[in-house]
Amino acid sequence: MSRAPQNASSSGLLRRINAVSVLDFAWANDVFTATEAMDATGLTRSTVISRCAELIELGWMREVERAPEPAGKGRPARLYQLRADAGYVVGVDAGQHRVLATVSDLRGAEVGRQEHPVDRAHDNASDRLAVTDTTIDEALAAAGVDPARVLGIAVGVPALTDAQGATPPGPNTFWARMNPGFAEHFRDRGWHVTVENDANLAAHAERALGAGRDVGSFAALLSGERFGAGIVVDGALVRGSYGGAGEMRLLDYVVGVGSPHGLGSLARIWGREAHESGALPADSALGALPTSAIDAPAVFAAAAAGDVGAIALVDRLADRLARVCAVIDGMLDVDRIVVAGGVAPVVGDLLRRTATILDGMVHPPAPELVASSFGADAVIVGASTLALERVRTDALDLALGVVD
């Protein structure tokens, strides 16, 4: 009977644990001294310095020359720093009508971005992969980043995906078109790939950097053409086997809702209906527009300007949104609901009206309603955030492409 051979001390387990502690500290801070790391990690100076040396050797950190300026009393400390340029992550928002890609460094700072439309004529699997490749390559070129230094990529798609990033086969050809095998495609390029539903990525963005930072449970409600929620409960994203948690197919069965239409499409549809049926008051600024110009921004802008007809539409939207929120809260007991997507910047008034209605619908305390600060970038921010988190999680298992 042969057992796997081991190094001393359980395969250097302790050494590894301590290296992770130090690297985590480096990630959470900018320039730091050994003493600061000692306080944060509880390790000895010897250990901290030894782990730092190892991390420098591996390419994750560097020692920086001390700024000539400050200087305290005693011997000046050596300064360490995470090498933000030791590697990069790619985030992709592969939406129905356009593909957006960003390149970010290890600190999450965006260093390159590119976008290309996907028109109806090219809405097929191979074209979608090709345009995505082009978009990524151009974003990398714009950032001046060698593709070999990409440590991970996350792709957001308007489709269900399983834990491996595959979209389950089924009658829904839309999903299959939206996710034409991204996972396998990018794995072939040698990258660590995550493919995730767009609403779930919006939730990741809020959790890491947005309105989800200070609460245990919240829902990020993408509210453009269709409602779709990414749900974080107890600090973790609720996915389900196919990432379909929060897909809100159940809205068909909710009284006063009945469809998955989001705020953007409802504002447009109802606005045009009101316009054509002559239901708008005579002095309505909305009424003066051509029908085809009526869309969500126009409706919200008119309402903000005091247009009575538009305000009636917003009230109607508030009722709809309140019901959607009541369903989410009734099912998941979230502390906050973050309205995300392209409409987020203009829904302030709507949310105030919605909150009043919601108070009467749910068991107190009602979830807090806030607008996302990411606007149309929620998905792409979530993608790069998630890619970066994956890199951080198993940083010590990754070989950095180039070390100088």
Next chain:
Amino acid sequence: MSRAPQNASSSGLLRRINAVSVLDFAWANDVFTATEAMDATGLTRSTVISRCAELIELGWMREVERAPEPAGKGRPARLYQLRADAGYVVGVDAGQHRVLATVSDLRGAEVGRQEHPVDRAHDNASDRLAVTDTTIDEALAAAGVDPARVLGIAVGVPALTDAQGATPPGPNTFWARMNPGFAEHFRDRGWHVTVENDANLAAHAERALGAGRDVGSFAALLSGERFGAGIVVDGALVRGSYGGAGEMRLLDYVVGVGSPHGLGSLARIWGREAHESGALPADSALGALPTSAIDAPAVFAAAAAGDVGAIALVDRLADRLARVCAVIDGMLDVDRIVVAGGVAPVVGDLLRRTATILDGMVHPPAPELVASSFGADAVIVGASTLALERVRTDALDLALGVVD
């Protein structure tokens, strides 16, 4: 600047990690040899034996005399075993109308049980605490277990609870009555306490021992007087800040549902309505019963016997249940829905009818519908399971009361 002093080797971290590995192996197996533990943990024989010695010293394990029987070829191995009687956990199902308590050993085997009703006259905080204490003490006495050897207790209540086991204050006096400060009360007895919503405990039971073992995501739907679900997604219970995930307050807003009534109460209410309105066919066995004898078991039994009137009721229940399941699945994309509670043993037929309706309501694949095998014990099994899991998680931090 003073830093907390440390032992060598990071506070014995490695030693601890290895001890946990060995103890976990002991928990997962019955009698075992050092060689078996070596294979499972990847540790050396010296290390395994040394950790076993430590665990025996601490009281968690024992060395057992080798059975004279089997014997292989070489030197016979020493045999180790978890001491199932090293400590005990108490599970409590503190329901509205009765309190049930069990005592289980470290392997989860029930060694004592007691039950007491809570009638309306004693439905107040102090009486509820008193009858619970009595029930537990009698269960311990029946098991012959010294209360000092209790390592943890979990209490299931029909109320929301936060992570500390407290029920949030609010207008709902029912919840406050159902959870009259159990957490603090039992902490005063020196026990590690968990207080958790009953539906969530049912979900824990299914996850650990029941129909949730082989799927990543499922809902345990308590279906007696009121619907209430405990939800497990990606292997973890979805709680929310107050454990209210799955509380299903949203049923009020679902088309064709409109109330939180569960299968038990609906069968009774609809059955009696049909009886009194003369809607039951002349040859219905159900119709021959006095109105007050019509309840869920009677309805299901009659339907199983072919009673046309009862079958119509079951069909109506199936429609209601399908809508509830569609809502859960639409929101959470679960792989399976486990119908639990007292009605579980008799809902086989109902679930088959429900599955057909559900197929037409949700996006495929529809969640699988199964009946819980725990019947009315789902909550108490979940309570003892959860208490035991908590003990396992921080076993090495617990001092065993008595070591001989």
Next chain:
DNA sequence: GGCATTAAATCTAACGCTTGCATAAAATTG
């Protein structure tokens, strides 16, 4: 400029824990 002061880095010994190997023990088989 010399010198005390301060704080960080470095060096060394000791320690805890694990591994690996040699050796001993306890059984079976021929």
Next chain:
DNA sequence: CAATTTTATGCAAGCGTTAGATTTAATGCC
């Protein structure tokens, strides 16, 4: 009883840590 097999034990070596003494590099004061 000897050979074989398997496990247990004892011991040296090594890793990685901690603790503490020593050295180094700065400042400030005389």
